[in-house]
Amino acid sequence: xxxTILENRSQTATRADDAFDCLQTAIVKGDLAPGEKVxxxxxxxxxxxxxxxxxxxxxxxxxxxxLIRRPHAGFKVVSISGDELVELYRIRExxxxxxxQQAAERMTDEEITDLLALLDRHEEMVDQAxxxxxxxxxxxxxxxxxxxxxxRNRKLSQMLLGDLYYMVRMxxxxxxxxxxxxxxxxxxxxxxxxxIAQRDGELARFLMQRHxxxxxxxxxxxxxxxxxxx
Amino acid sequence: xxxTILENRSQTATRADDAFDCLQTAIVKGDLAPGEKVxxxxxxxxxxxxxxxxxxxxxxxxxxxxLIRRPHAGFKVVSISGDELVELYRIRExxxxxxxQQAAERMTDEEITDLLALLDRHEEMVDQAxxxxxxxxxxxxxxxxxxxxxxRNRKLSQMLLGDLYYMVRMxxxxxxxxxxxxxxxxxxxxxxxxxIAQRDGELARFLMQRHxxxxxxxxxxxxxxxxxxx
DNA sequence: TAGGCCGATATTGTCAACAATATGTCCGTT
DNA sequence: AACGGACATATTGTTGACAATATCGGCCTA
Numbered sequence: 042x043x044x045t046i047l048e049n050r051s052q053t054a055t056r057a058d059d060a061f062d063c064l065q066t067a068i069v070k071g072d073l074a075p076g077e078k079v080x081x082x083x084x085x086x087x088x089x090x091x092x093x094x095x096x097x098x099x100x101x102x103x104x105x106x107x108l109i110r111r112p113h114a115g116f117k118v119v120s121i122s123g124d125e126l127v128e129l130y131r132i133r134e135x136x137x138x139x140x141x142q143q144a145a146e147r148m149t150d151e152e153i154t155d156l157l158a159l160l161d162r163h164e165e166m167v168d169q170a171x172x173x174x175x176x177x178x179x180x181x182x183x184x185x186x187x188x189x190x191x192x193r194n195r196k197l198s199q200m201l202l203g204d205l206y207y208m209v210r211m212x213x214x215x216x217x218x219x220x221x222x223x224x225x226x227x228x229x230x231x232x233x234x235x236x237i238a239q240r241d242g243e244l245a246r247f248l249m250q251r252h253x254x255x256x257x258x259x260x261x262x263x264x265x266x267x268x269x270x271x
Numbered sequence: 272x273x274x275t276i277l278e279n280r281s282q283t284a285t286r287a288d289d290a291f292d293c294l295q296t297a298i299v300k301g302d303l304a305p306g307e308k309v310x311x312x313x314x315x316x317x318x319x320x321x322x323x324x325x326x327x328x329x330x331x332x333x334x335x336x337x338l339i340r341r342p343h344a345g346f347k348v349v350s351i352s353g354d355e356l357v358e359l360y361r362i363r364e365x366x367x368x369x370x371x372q373q374a375a376e377r378m379t380d381e382e383i384t385d386l387l388a389l390l391d392r393h394e395e396m397v398d399q400a401x402x403x404x405x406x407x408x409x410x411x412x413x414x415x416x417x418x419x420x421x422x423r424n425r426k427l428s429q430m431l432l433g434d435l436y437y438m439v440r441m442x443x444x445x446x447x448x449x450x451x452x453x454x455x456x457x458x459x460x461x462x463x464x465x466x467i468a469q470r471d472g473e474l475a476r477f478l479m480q481r482h483x484x485x486x487x488x489x490x491x492x493x494x495x496x497x498x499x500x501x
Numbered sequence: 502t503a504g505g506c507c508g509a510t511a512t513t514g515t516c517a518a519c520a521a522t523a524t525g526t527c528c529g530t531t
Numbered sequence: 532a533a534c535g536g537a538c539a540t541a542t543t544g545t546t547g548a549c550a551a552t553a554t555c556g557g558c559c560t561a
Contacts, residue, residue, distance in 0.1 A: 055342050055544065057330070081513070093323075093545055096514090100287070100327045101334040106429060112285050113513055113552045128424045131373075135365040143361075194358045196438070199336060200430060208426070285514065311543070323515055326544085343522045343543055 056090065060098035063088050068107050068118055069210045075120030079108075105204060107211075121208070123264040129209055130257035134250050136201055137185065141233060141249035144191035145242040153238050156187055160231055167223050182206060184230050188249070191237075222259060229255070286320065290328035293318050298337050298348055299440045305350030309338075335434060337441075351438070353494040359439055360487035364480050366431055367415060371463060371479035374421035375472040383468050386417055390461050397453050412436060414460050418479070421467075452489060459485070 064084070067073045081092055081099070088095070099116055102108040108116045121129075148156070163184070185206070189198040229252040236245035294314070297303045311322055311329070318325070329346055332338040338346045351359075378386070393414070415436070419428040459482040466475035 057544080058342075080511095082511095091546060092513095093547090097327055097330045097544095100331050104331040104334045106426065111553090112288075114554075115512070125425060129426060131369060131424065132366070132427050132430070135369040136362070139361060139365040194361065195355060196336070196359055196435075197362050200362070200434060204430060204434075205426075287514080310541095312541095321516060322543095323517090327514095341523090344524080345542070 055094070057094035057097040057101075060088060060090050060094050061101055064098055064102055065107065065207065068102075069207055071211070073118050075118050075211065078115055078117045080115055105207070107207060119208075121212075126209075126212060127257060127261055127264075129205060130253055130260065133201075133205060133209070134253040134257070136197065136205070137188065137253055138246045138250040140189050140192040140194070140197055140201065141237070142242040142246035143194055143197075144188050145237040145240055145245040147193040148191040148237060152187070152191055153234075156184075156191075156234050157238065159183060159187065160227070160234055163227055163230070167227055182210065188233075188237075226252070226256070285324070287324035287327040287331075290318060290320050290324050291331055294328055294332055295337065295437065298332070299437055301441070303348050305348050305441065308345055308347045310345055335437070337437060349438075351442075353490075356439075356442060357487060357491055357494075359435060360483055360490065363431075363435060363439070364483040364487070366427065366435070367418065367483055368476040368480040370419050370422040370424070370427055370431065371467070372472040372476035373424055373427075374418050375467040375470055375475040377423040378421040378467060382417070382421055383464075386414075386421075386464050387468065389413060389417065390457070390464055393457055393460070397457055412440065418463075418467075456482070456486070 103110050107119055109119055110116050189201045233248045236248055333340050337349055339349055340346050419431045463478045466478055
């Protein structure tokens, strides 16, 4: 959940780190609404912090694109338009395609075994909850998370997990999946995992790109039909 | 040069912003060597800053991956291995391919005219300086910069210009181009620009990917032959 | 009455002193 | 003599007070 795994924040966590994690999850979970203006003092009492570490965390959030700062005028939570959300998926298509290819070439056999087991667990979840749960409970991101890590490409995983996913997850709760899509998405995940298991990098890349492309089209339709308001 | 254009830091620049820019260029230019350990106090007197803004800048640099922090033990400038440098080019290949495609679809006619004019100027520079100057004087990055901006994809340009290029440019001065490569690179640039001028997105993407792939192979050869030490 | 200017206020940016922690050294022990 | 542990030191992390600036309301003018 936290970013700890990514940047091996080896030893003691500093308060600024805590503040960073708190704020990040607050933004992603929607506790701080997109577009909302946030004041330093509010946040201080809200998270029981002093302004120093808080400001440091705010700066880091800004540099990750989750907050927007206007000098002397405070921060506000980033809010992206429908178009920008779609653009995010185009980036994902390119980057995760690469990640899938490299993962197919570089994941250990053990990691692949785990990946397949993860999909089994996801299948149970989807059956059990009639497809509702998959996206809601971050299972989807678990899958993509493992692919990103499996690429053994430090910068790539850093950019995917640190920059893109948080933005996408901000709008996750509104993207209640259309009926049937979870099953379809899970099938697509499995085909990607199979390609990885066969060490077929090109196929994995192709399938991942098509998978994310499908998700993008799904969102575009929702925006078109007006059932998704940003 | 600065990041100002990217994030429209509309009004007054704060000292932390200055510190950020100073440190960033210092790292990119090599004034702060890769792997070098930097102490807060040293930097304070070096850039005539106080610790508050400095720390904020350091945090932002860390979150961009140019610095690495160990809690209570200071920062050091990131130093990447040859493998990691190559991985960077794989990411560029995927992302800039997308950027080129979107640029072909979205740049204004005026921007395209300017782009072609830019290449004319570059040609003069290359002829005049026998090919030395192209990479050295950031002309190369000017071209890629315009493509990234032309994609009209905010996050994409932000990631390319804010995350990737600075890391690549850190190692630019060591990548003295092999004889003849600048001319070749310029030809490739021109073919990409032509594809964009013809609004052929798929071709532009293909050519850009091949262009960056060639640059990657060039680097891999240098590493192999031992003529590039990291 | 509408528009723009100006100042009070609250918020952000900056500073310098204090507390907590890692590093490196010295000493004692084995 | 070499290793391990504890201490001193220097560096980082944190705090609260101070200075600078944008926002908002009221006032004046056209």
